Amino acid sequence: MGKDGPSIPDEEWERFLREAEAGTQDAPEEPSARARMVARRLREEGGPPEAWRAHRPPRRRGGKGWYVLGLLVVVGLLVVALVPGQVAGWFGGGGGDSTPLAAESERPDQPPPTEIAAELPTLEEPFRGSPAARWGDGTAGIGLPAARATGWMSKEQVAQALDRSRDFLAASSLDAGVLRGERPKKAIALINPHQRDVQDYVAAAFSAPDRDNDPRLLFSRFDSTKVRLVGDVVKTRGRITYREGERGAVEVTADVTYVYPVVRAAAGSDEVARTIVRREIVMSWDDPEKVVTEPGTFSLVSYKADTTNGGCDSVTGYFTPEFRTERAAEDAGGGPEVDPYDRSTSMDERMREAGDAECGTATRS
Template sequence: MGKGGESIPDEEWERFLREAEAGTEGAPEEPSARARMAARRREETDRPEPRRSHQPARRQRGKGWYAIGLLAAVALLVVALDPGRVTGWFGGGGGESSPLAVESERPDQPPPTEAAAQQATLEEPFKGSPAAQWGDGTDGIGLPKPQATGWMSKAQVAQALERTRDFLNASSLDPGVLRGDKPKKAIALINPHQQDVQDYLATAFRSPSRENDPRLLFSRFEKAKVRLVGDVVKTRGRITYREGKRGAVEVTTDVTYVYPVVRAAAGSDEVARTIVRREVVMSWDDPAKVVIEPGTFSLVSYKVDTTNGGCDTLTGYLTPKFDAERATSSPGDGPEVDPYNRSKSMETRMREAGDAGCGTATRS
């Protein structure tokens, strides 16, 4: 597993020190109460799913029970590929390009494009894509230096950061999960006492729907239809942290994953790419204040932006399109989107998309 060695910027450190809370004295609190994830259904196909809110509540033991809101915004954006551009996609280099240093802060512009299209091949599945210069698997995910924060010592923060990256690996990079297996290792890291999240997890794999879509947290392909090219998934992103509520260590992950795939049929050689950007915010809570199992975290929020992964499919799997499907499908009616542009935060990306239709990717 690759490790990043970047330090926390001074302004970030000063910001979370100003925002740090002293914590609440008293008995542990327990995440509880089923929170409904409402979504407006659309009549047309190839539409993005609207922004959704997910609001787990917490209970505190004492003289009585009362709820303390823990906001968790849940959103899923999907982007279609433009059928008119499938023969050539501009990117940031071929397989021989030098790898980029791990991302330590948000870039101020999208990666550059080349003057000529380069077609992906089985031998070079990332050719013509900026991802050719990205890290392999968890090596592309930057980790900050640990510092004592909230209820955790420096060593405990370091462990929380490693477990956070373990979750990203188990949810979005594990070969078995990518082939459609249930992400048991990733689920085991989520607080089992956060009941609304457990309800979502129990339903999402049994009966996937707009309200309970496993793609919000996990990358899965239907192995009977597609298979990954090689054993490398390119990534670029970073992990940051600060002190959260009740002295918890709140960790934010913002990572873009690039999956090269071909049809499952033997002899298939047309390479398509599915690009998924996820922001997952998790709270490593103090067991003295929150009911939580050791080594697990509580989910705060999760957002997803997907390119060529299914623009209104509710199967629970990422469903990329190839030339034949794209040639017969309508172009997206939403705005153009560069899936490699990490200069905008996920919050900004969601706000700009709003309720617009399925966007058109400017490259894959």
């Protein structure tokens, strides 16, 4: 119609665009983390969506402290810093309760308790003075629910999807080679190769990492020329849940906190620092009759991360933890306080509480 004729209603125009992009209603669609995340924010917030990985709050350098690097893939980047000397913990050794915790089956209603005195970590006890001393080792600390038939999958297929989702967490955040900086080939192989925006992000993240394409959003990596892990144990606390998602898919959500003890790479180094990463990853195990996918792979719906002592301004593609002597040379930091061991709030709540601040204060390490 001409400009004086009746206009097409917005609802009809949007439906036309969706159907034009999909081709036909019966044809499988190629998944997009961008489209999926926009739809999710519309449902949860009821307001207009921001562009995928477009928003960036004003940068503000935190001072003296351990930095908390908060990474929200579709919204932006949050970084929080730990004020030196505020190393308070829940003792897992040396006078505190060291009984291992049962697996987490639901979100706790409060953070782990703290003690007045603090005990510094050592090479022999790298989790000393930390709630992580009572957490599980590796995948043992990740609670897995019972499988039931859901969406297009049978009970057995759901069980396999849950196992493979946990395999991705192990391959991306626990694998010894990946932690030393190697490319996470096993983890990448589990991501739907037809999810073009995610594949583009992964390719850029490992060839030219920057704030928009940072491998630490999904993968835990340290520069082995600068730091090395203490021992071979990474402490974890978290759980995996699932539900029926779009088009009958099985949507798996993993909300897990990882604690990495490290020392400087130089021979004889004995000062232990800890990098703490909490990630929430939503994975969609799609029906191949409705979504273009490959057997044994999932599509990423969304992913968020909040990282303590991983580097405030550093975008090298590696976590860059700081040690006490380095923190002492910095100015005191500001911003909102964050307890990196607190799992009583959702990742969305944590990001909202942080607001536009990029550097804040972690209350313990």
